[in-house]
Amino acid sequence: xxxxxxxxxTSIDALTxxxxxxxxxxxxxxxxxxxxxxxxxxxxxxxxxxxxxTFSPGKIELESxxxxxxxxxxxxxxxxxxxxxxxxxxxxxTPEGPxxxxxGSFEVNTNGQIVDSTGRTVSGEAxxxxxPPAVSTSEIQVSPDGRLSAxxxxxxxxxxxxxxxxxxxxxxxxxxxxxxxxxxxxxxxxDKIVIKQGFQEASNVKIVDELVDMIMVTRxxxxxxxxxxxxxxxxxxxxxxxxx
Amino acid sequence: xxxxxxxxxxGMAGQQMMVDNIANNLANINTxxxxxxxxxxxxxxxxxxxxxxxxxxxGVNTPTGLEIGSGVRASSTTKVFTxxxxxxxxxxxxxxxxxxGFLQVTMPNGEIRYTRDGSLQVNANxxxxxxxxYSIEPAITLPTDAAAMDIGKxxxxxxxxxxxxxxxxxxxxxxxxxxxxxxxxxxxNLYSQTEASGTAVTGxxxxxxxxxxxxxxxxxxxxxxxxxxxxxxTAERAYEINSRAIQAGDKMLQTATTLGR
Numbered sequence: 001x002x003x004x005x006x007x008x009x010t011s012i013d014a015l016t017x018x019x020x021x022x023x024x025x026x027x028x029x030x031x032x033x034x035x036x037x038x039x040x041x042x043x044x045x046x047x048x049x050x051x052x053x054t055f056s057p058g059k060i061e062l063e064s065x066x067x068x069x070x071x072x073x074x075x076x077x078x079x080x081x082x083x084x085x086x087x088x089x090x091x092x093x094t095p096e097g098p099x100x101x102x103x104g105s106f107e108v109n110t111n112g113q114i115v116d117s118t119g120r121t122v123s124g125e126a127x128x129x130x131x132p133p134a135v136s137t138s139e140i141q142v143s144p145d146g147r148l149s150a151x152x153x154x155x156x157x158x159x160x161x162x163x164x165x166x167x168x169x170x171x172x173x174x175x176x177x178x179x180x181x182x183x184x185x186x187x188x189x190x191d192k193i194v195i196k197q198g199f200q201e202a203s204n205v206k207i208v209d210e211l212v213d214m215i216m217v218t219r220x221x222x223x224x225x226x227x228x229x230x231x232x233x234x235x236x237x238x239x240x241x242x243x244x
Numbered sequence: 245x246x247x248x249x250x251x252x253x254x255g256m257a258g259q260q261m262m263v264d265n266i267a268n269n270l271a272n273i274n275t276x277x278x279x280x281x282x283x284x285x286x287x288x289x290x291x292x293x294x295x296x297x298x299x300x301x302x303g304v305n306t307p308t309g310l311e312i313g314s315g316v317r318a319s320s321t322t323k324v325f326t327x328x329x330x331x332x333x334x335x336x337x338x339x340x341x342x343x344x345g346f347l348q349v350t351m352p353n354g355e356i357r358y359t360r361d362g363s364l365q366v367n368a369n370x371x372x373x374x375x376x377x378y379s380i381e382p383a384i385t386l387p388t389d390a391a392a393m394d395i396g397k398x399x400x401x402x403x404x405x406x407x408x409x410x411x412x413x414x415x416x417x418x419x420x421x422x423x424x425x426x427x428x429x430x431x432x433n434l435y436s437q438t439e440a441s442g443t444a445v446t447g448x449x450x451x452x453x454x455x456x457x458x459x460x461x462x463x464x465x466x467x468x469x470x471x472x473x474x475x476x477x478t479a480e481r482a483y484e485i486n487s488r489a490i491q492a493g494d495k496m497l498q499t500a501t502t503l504g505r
Contacts, residue, residue: 015496016246016248016496017293017310017312019246019248019489019492019493019496020246020247020248020251020312021312021313022248022489023247023248023251023252023255023315023486023489023493024251024287024312024313024314024315026252026255026482026485026486026489027251027252027254027255027258027313027315027316027486028255028285028287028313028315028316029255029259029478029482029485029486030258030259030262030285030316030478030479030482031285031286031287031316032284032285034285034287037311037313065308066308075471076282076324077324077326078282078322078324078326079326103284103286105284105322107322107423107425107426108422108423108425109422109423109426109440109442110422110423110426110439110440110441110442110443111422112422117284117286117319117320117322118286118319118320133422133445134452134453135453136343136344136420136424136453136454137325137344137423137424137425138325138326138327138343138344139344139453168296168308169296169297169308170296171290171292171295171296171309171311172287172290172311172313174286174287174288174289174290175286175287175319176286176287181295181296181297182297207481207482207485210485211485211488214488214489214492215492217492217496218492218495218496221496221499222495222496222499225499225500225502225503228503229503232503
């Protein structure tokens with residue numbers, strides 16, 4: 001008697017979390033370099049409608065994997081906006097270790113170093129990249145493989161790394177960055193990537209897809225709730241029969 | 245309560261800020277020397293329900309974790325210092341800076357501000373001033389008998405008197421910053437130096453990375469109407485969809501509350 005109810009409450013919790021994930025995706029529809037989280041719980045639940053045997057209580061695998069698919073490049077014309085076309089990340093240095101990001105909206109700080117929009121140093125292949133004082137940011141050019149130059153003078157090369165099959169192990173650190181909690185996994189330098197200057201990578205959140213998921217979640221939530229109320233009615237009538 | 249409400253609210257607030265920023269860019273589409281602002285967003289911190297790579301059994305790690313984010317925040321606005329279109333006005337006192345650089349302006353309280361608006365004027369004392377009447381630094385005074393004036397590419401201001409004799413009365417100097425995006429906007433087309441912008445480096449136009457001076461031209465705003473309109477539509481839709489998320493959450497809670505009846 002109680003078991004179906006506890007199953008339902010687990011799935012209600014999961015659906016609530018799923019709505020929260022969808023909302024977070026939607027809130028970041030304009031965050032450059034943002035990667036949406038796909039949360040397939042409602043789809044799994046929906047697919048299992050035909051085969052209820054496979055659904056066992058307490059075994060709901062709610063995962064929120066990051067979807068690292070490419071966001072569309074949006075032209076900004078700023079010389080320090082870079083988009084990565086392909087799999088890979090820029091590296092930003094923090095006192096706690098490197099963070100990885102796809103948000104290539106960079107700035108130059110007072111020391112001439114290239115930094116991200118929160119002021120953390122962007123890592124080059126040979127440490128931080130320093131723009132010489134005589135070079136204005138509008139003169140900076142980038143080659144598709146990340147070599148920065150100004151008027152023919154080399155400035156440095158942006159470090160671009162790839163985690164290959166370990167990409168899924170990255171966790172979000174907020175502020176558009178990802179963190180690799182497993183220190184044994186080291187990213188490899190990648191050359192299968194093209195850097196475009198003057199573009200920002202738009203968030204890969206697709207509003208319509210999220211809207212469809214959101215409708216599905218609300219409907220499934222409603223259906224689960226209906227089941228709970230039906231159960232309640234059943235037990236009430238059962239009780240009234242027993243009590244006479 | 246549902247976390248989704250506050251998450252969607254951060255989304256709506258962010259989009260609202262984006263619209264505010266676009267509105268200011270559009271309002272300044274005809275402002276001389278105006279530089280458009282670009283707003284940058286960042287995702288907020290995550291609630292980690294389970295960690296990716298946690299060991300569930302000996303040698304078995306979860307491939308992905310469960311992280312629930314808490315929305316978005318506007319992290320910064322960046323002034324985009326790309327050069328605006330140069331418009332020929334034919335007025336000798338109109339100057340445009342082709343390339344990097346700012347004119348220095350002395351405020352009434354003695355502080356120095358910076359501008360790219362080169363629609364200069366001459367005040368009652370013959371001094372070169374901005375359109376708002378603030379004097380240009382270094383101060384340049386035109387003699388009262390000047391019949392014509394000319395500003396060279398390197399900033400040399402020369403005048404011709406009634407007899408046709410040409411003489412130099414001073415040099416316009418420009419400054420540049422290590423990080424011009426870090427300047428603080430003061431309104432009136434003026435910027436002021438901040439910790440982030442670094443110290444102004446003064447120089448002669450055309451040297452050391454500083455742009456040249458084009459007399460008889462004005463630099464128009466670098467706001468592109470179409471780009472701004474596209475961003476406006478995107479922001480509007482994103483705002484709408486975030487409000488839909490609140491509605492969805494509300495509907496779910498409604499279903500839950502009717503359960504108790």
